Structures are given as structure tokens and as C-alpha cells.
Amino acid sequence: MTTTVPHSAQVLAEPRMLVDGRLVESGDDGVFPNINPATEETIGHTFDATADDIDRAIAAARRAFDETDWATDHAFRKHCLLQLQQALEKNKELLRSVLVAEVGAPVSTTHHMQLETPLGDDLLWPAQAIDTFPWERDLADNDFFGARSWRKVHKEPIGVVGAIVPWNFPLETTLNKLGTALATGNTVVLKPAALTPWNATHLGRLIAEETDIPAGVVNIVPTAGNERAQLIVDDPRVDMISFTGSTATGRHIQQRVAPMTKRLLLELGGKSAHIVLDDADFPQALASSAFQACLHGGQGCALQTRVLLPRSRHEEGLEIIETAFRAVAYGDPTDPVNIQGPQISAQQREKVEEYIRIGQEEGARLVLGGGRPAHLTRGYYVEPTLFADVTPGMRIAQEEIFGPVLTVLPYDDEEHAVRIANDSPYGLSGAVSSASPERALAVAWRIRTGTVSINGGVAHGADAPYGGYKASGIGRQSGLEGFEAHLETKTVAGL
Secondary structure, eight states: OOOOOOOOHHHHOOOOEEETTEEEOOTTOOEEEEEETTTTEEEEEEEOOOHHHHHHHHHHHHHHHHHSSTTTOHHHHHHHHHHHHHHHHHTHHHHHHHIIIIIOOOHHHHTTTTTHHHHHHTTHHHHHHHHHSOOEEEEEEEEETTEEEEEEEEEEEOSEEEEEOOSSSHHHHHHHHHHHHHHTTOEEEEEOOTTSOHHHHHHHHHHHHHOOOOTTSEEEOOOSOHHHHHHHHHOTTOOEEEEESOHHHHHHHHHHHGGGTOEEEEEOOOOEEEEEOTTSOHHHHHTTHHHHHHGGGGOOTTSEEEEEEEGGGHHHHHHHHHHHHHTOOBSOTTSTTOSBOOOSSHHHHHHHHHHHHHHHHHTOEEEEOOSOOTTOOSSOOOOOEEEESOOTTSHHHHSOOOSSEEEEEEESSHHHHHHHHHOSSEESOEEEEOSOHHHHHHHHTTSOSSOOEETTOOOOSTTSOBOOEETTEESOBSHHHHHHHTEEEEEEEEO
8 A cells, every 4th residue: 555745734724614605714714723633733724614604604505405406406416426526536635635634544544434435435326326216206096085196205305404524534424424415405514523624625625616516505614613513503594414423412413403303314423342252263353353443543433442252262362352452553644554543632632541541440451552652752642452351331331432442341142242232322333253144143133233244344335324223323324214314205196
């Protein structure tokens, strides 16, 4: 795998927002800093959207939906999405450098989930679905008091979608939200994470300069303040909120929109368990445990952060995992060898360190890591950290840490393993390893999560519905289910 020479900070910077088809500065010229988490240096600034800027963005999205044919012109929407796809491909290396600089994403991850995977299908799949989706279907005629009615079911867009994006996989999440929302005929007001704004503002620049997407269809309003982002949630002109982020924030949004019965799509936290059955090939099954826990600093909601080992083979499995942890390559995200970079901020690093302290106080055994790397004097780094002797009720086994921390738990039998896996407020993802795919599948059906990997299988893709049970969210993004989530259903009957 190769990487490119990083672009200069001047090229990386795109401080402007996109409002009503124009790249603009904030109304009061306010800015907020963009900090490289690997160096702790300010690499530039981004214009901070004011309340008036957000109001103008919402008004533009409302007008574009209500007063243009964007919602009904399927062919034009597909044309615009394919234009945006071409623009993104042309600017791929710039986007790669932006993600490494502002997200602290290891460049190795940009060749997969951070960049190239979403570029592969997050716009293309929904664009193609425009041609194949059943926008209208006929029902059998209906007799009612002697009158025979014909009936049709029609699908149409919801309206204005407020899309709120997290900092951990920002471009992937943005493209996923935009691709489906636009393909289904909605307009969008997008609020990128304050810690990682430039991947979104560059997208705004490409939309404005290299596509025929009409003014107001996409608006991108970076802001440092959550109170301003809340303006999007609260505004009655916004018909749907699509949010990816923490469960706590998702619940707050849910409470805010409840009086308006506004449509919600929430993709929230996770505490995914990997059940390793007693017949599994342990070296093969556990080889990826450290990779899963430490990838991108453990800052992924679907990463497997609990490994469940049969008590009869617990020490054998723990030794394999410890060896894998000692081999984790971490540090400078521009080095293609590394899979783990820094935490996104000093605050996030402190949160991870607090959980490590809590785990030790709860009685878990710290097998490896737990501190700040001595050889990395700059950047918000945490050592790859492994806990054993963990019980299901411990906070480090229940709560989302969002850091390079793996907990190992023993189980007695298959039924016990399933109970432990399901003993969680979350239900986003999980995994099962076994020499028997049939046995693994039988266990997978019993795990209360939105996705399950069997023997390393990968379900992710723009055609695959993704989301969670319980506190991991509401609804599904991607796939036909995600497409439908952005549509209203209208039934019409006539004589």
C-alpha cells in the first residue's frame, strides 16, 4: 500500500460553508480552529455558521424542495449524483490528505472505510437505485358499497433532511447520508462535526463548482456550537433528522423532536461482542481482535470491543490476543504501516484514560497498555490496552469507550455466551467464530444486534441495511431499508 505526499495546509483548508448554492463566509466572520490530533497543531480555521446562516440554509433547502422539480425529476437527480461522484474521484488524493490531517485517520484506513470504500458505492448505489426502485405500484381494485375503485401506492420524498455527522468516519457518513437523501428527492442541511469540518466543506465546494445540483438542494453549515446545530433539529421546516453519533446525543434529539413527530434516523453507539466458540480455530479467529479494537484508535461504533472466550480455552485465547496486541502498529497516521492513530482530541483521550482507571478500580486485570506512549511526545495517543478478568457488569464491559481498549470475558457454554453478548444496552454489531458455519449462524440469529459477522465476513456496503437494536439507534441506513427510510408512502384510490 502506498500513500501520497501530504498536501500543504493552504491546499487542505476550505473554510467556507455552502448556503443556497454559494460558498460563503459566516455572517459575523466568526471562525473556529481545526486541530491536527496527531500534532496538536492548529492547521487552519473554518467559518462558524451563525443562527442567521443556519436559518438561510434551512430556508434555501425548503425552497428548493417546494419550488423546484428536484423531488420529481429522477433522471436529473441521477445525473447530479454521478457528477458529484466524478468530482470526488478527481479530488480523492486531496480528500485523503484532509482526512489524515483533521481526523487523525491512519492513511491505511483511507484505502478502506475512511475514503475508498464509500467512494466505491455510497453515491453510486443510490444513484442506480433511482432506476430500479418501485416508486409506484398498483393494488387490486377494491369494491366498497358497490363502487369499484382502482388503487395505487406512491413513494415520494419526505422533504428537508437535517443531517448531522460525527467526527470518527466523517466523509463516509456524509456520503452515506447525502447519497440516499438526494437519490430519494430530498434536500439537505448538513452539519459536519466541529472537530473535522474540511472534508465536508470541500464536498460543498465540489457541489458548487463541479455539479448541476441546484442552489439550496445541499447546504453545509459547519458550527462549533451544539446550540446552533440544535436549530436544525428544532426547526419545523426540517422534516427529518438523520443523526450519527453518541447515544446520549441521539436521545436528546429524540426528546427535542417528539412534540413535532418529526421523522428520525439514528445510528448511535455500540459495544459489540465477538463470541469465539470452543470449536473455532483460535489463532485464525483471534488474529483480528487487536486490529478490531485498535483500528483508528478504537473510534468506531461497530468495532468489536468485547471478546468472549470459552472458559476451557480462556488462557489460550488470551495469550493469542496479547501477542496480537503487542504487534499493533500505531503512531503517525501518515505512515501507511500504522492502523492506530491518535484520539480525536485531548478531551477524548482523557475520557479513554478515565475508563482505563475505572476498569482497574473495578478489578479487571490490565494485561497490556493503559497509558500514554512514551515515544510519542505529541498527539492525543493512548497505548493499545487489553483487559482480562472482566465480568459482564463492569462499566468497561457495558459502556462505549471509543478508544483502543479491548475487554476479554469468559463464558461457560453457548447459552451463557449469548446471554453475555446480549447483556448490553447496545445492539449495533457483533461476531461469531466457529469451525461450523451452521453452528455460528444459529448463534448469530440469537444475538440482538443489527449486523453480525461470521468467521470474519463483512456485511458493510451501500446495498446492506445498517443500524442497531436497543440504544444503538432507530431505523436503518443504506440498502432498500435506508432508501425507504427517506420516503413517504401515499395511497391513492379513484373511480
